[in-house]
Amino acid sequence: MPKERILVVEDERDILELITYNLNREGYTVHGIASGEEALRAIPDFKPNLVVLDWMLPGMDGLEVCKFIKQNGKTAEVSVIILTAKDAEADIVTGLEIGADDYLTKPFSPRVLLARIKALLRRNRKTQADSDAVLNVDAMVIHPGKREVRVDDRRIKLTNMEFRILHFLASHQGWVYTRSQIVSAARGEDYAVTDRSVDAIIVGLRKKLGPEAHYIETVRGVGYRFKE
Structure with a gap:
């Protein structure tokens, strides 16, 4: 190798x-x-x-x-x-x-x-290794191998962190995750992060997703989930 x-x-x-x-x-x-x-x-x-x-x-x-x-x-x-x-x-x-x-x-x-x-x-x-695991959610297509997200066949430009959070949530539809769980899944358990930084990333991600942003739901007092 x-x-x-x-x-x-x-x-x-x-x-x-x-x-x-x-x-x-x-x-x-x-x-x-x-x-x-x-x-x-x-x-x-x-x-x-x-x-x-x-x-x-x-x-x-x-x-x-x-x-x-x-x-x-x-x-x-x-x-x-x-x-x-x-x-x-x-x-x-x-x-x-x-x-x-x-x-x-x-x-x-x-x-x-x-x-x-x-x-x-x-x-x-x-x-x-998981590059073939493409996720299709209505008009949204999430392709981890290409690190690409499309909505109505329009490519959405995301940062790596935005993509990883979106892919993680979309891969576990309906499950609620705290901010620390989301970051641990996207980056690793030893990564120090604040609630505000996660919230800022989610805000940016929702803006970029436009009409598909409603899939990322805020669960008050807990964190976020991807709507089934």
Whole structure:
């Protein structure tokens, strides 16, 4: 099996070397660079499976790089973990809304980062294996293999987190899930998230789904469910 490729974008040399060393030791193919502009130049040739991305980069910051990755059809499936000293709830929501797959605040444990990376790559492999499990709900078609949602044959552009939440809920129609259960299913149990960040993602998802938004129901005092 080919080694999975990880691009590390970090302008602090000590942190870059620390991450690169630990990932190399785990057998990954790693490429480390120090700026957002370099990242965009490197991605087409390196073709990473995952990007570890510092938020506070010189020039183009990490959020801009993440947005570019997630809005480009050729790279939208690349997982992104954002590293940052910012830990305010609003910052976490911002990172999730633009499509980041995970969020780790500095200072961080290399072992925790490695666990997050392994969890994301495992989930990506599972998603690829389940690529034929297409869900049809009235005018909505959810295709996990293509990471695509269509309503009346019109493609709906979703962030990775929006897609994962929609796919999870639609796969368990009628069941009610708390916010923490939804995030655990979409990201992994060790992911820290607030109620507001989940609510913000649901609001954005409903707006994009338009007339099909009514399928995502709010259950007061509990969480959300996908209507049968």
